Amino acid sequence: MRERASERESERESARERERAREPARERERALEREHAIARVRQRACERERARESKRALEREHERGRVRERGRERVRWRERAREST
Incomplete structure (x- = not known):
């Protein structure tokens, strides 16, 4: 009995x-x-930051395009003004 108890304990x-x-x-x-x-x-x-940076770059590019387009419009207006005089 004691042996079994000691076996179980071990x-x-x-x-x-x-x-x-x-x-x-x-x-x-x-x-x-x-x-x-x-x-x-x-x-x-990192992925979110890359997406934000990509969006910012796209917005900057759009803004540059708008600025260029406004510049072209001014040139056209000047040309029209020259032609009419």
């Missing part, structure tokens, strides 16, 4: 030791998951 102890041995691997896995989550957040932030 089995429990070895099970506890196996659990303790697995703990560092779990910690590494959690740390890796955290790093991946952070990397995904940074990636999304």
